Amino acid sequence: MSKSQIVFNVEVRERTGTGGAREARNNGFVPGVLYGGGIDPVAISLKKNEVIKAIETGHFLSATATLIHKGERQLVIPQGIQMHPVTDQPMHVDLRRIKVDQIIKVEVPVHFTGMEASPGLKKGGTLNVVRHSVELNVPAGKIPEALEADISKLEVGDNVKISNITLPEGAEPVITDRDFTIATIAGRGGKAEAEDAAEDAAAEAAEVPATKVAAPKKD
Template identity: 45%
Template structure:
């Protein structure tokens, strides 16, 4: 489960519009907006370097933050969108949504794998494929997991682990309302190719029977 909720410091953005946003970026800030709840949207700015560090660390959109803005009460928020420069791929604007502890939201949660050392399929040369490195879950704002774990310790070659094999955090459930594959252990490509060749050879080795002369004709010497 997620640990202590990290703080996210921001300042109130006094100006609005494209001109104010451009000036904020020149000052080393990233403009943003906080919306949702029963309050009016709040324009903010964040330190560019600190924001970039958090974005590069990963899981930014799957993290619940305690937003601290001078002159305003602390509020729990989650990032809903990060707009980036089309060429430099750097953040140019960030949208945050206010949350209550009981609010349910959809988030993509990272998948981790356990049991690789014990997996009999891998010991036999099988190859692990993580079909879904992330799974979209409905989670409660107060209980956002950092990740979910799929156990492959019992998989043989050709077996799969599905979402039904994953122990989800209390209150969390998949967005997809059916069982689906998370990871699978496949035969190595060389072995798979050999199996295909063996099947082709078997198909070619169909026994033939001698055909006698047509009815009413005698065989010629």
């Protein structure tokens, strides 16, 4: 399911509060609230199977969706979801009304390409991911499914910064005061070196004969 295919067929809930939410769940719906757009919030019920399918796309909170009620369509973006702590089933959803050209803030995952060709990785380096996702201010109609970071030419010590990633037209990162790092190609440093040092120290300690301690003299 692509972002443009997420659809929620909803009903307006006459009953609100805990009792209304419980009734919706018992009838196979997920209770929710629709707000924004200068209009009063509305209590709604979403089909549970549609909510689950949207969650399974992996970008539930960073994708626009089409809400349908009695044949009328409204562009929305999920703003929050509550899951049951035991069953992990959706319990409540918040949806915000938006317009296709409206600038909104979303968190977009970063996908890395060119890993097989990276000379740094071929030499034994490791991909150290600093940011698995990036917050963007982007037009609602141009939210990407993911940002692509190409590491095919990176050597050990090189990095990918936000300036190296192509953003959709009209989009910019929420952080604008610096060219922040997305990932680096690290050598055998950091944690690996610390682990090696600990192993070497343990090996050296095993090779050193135990020091004899004289028994204390009796008075």
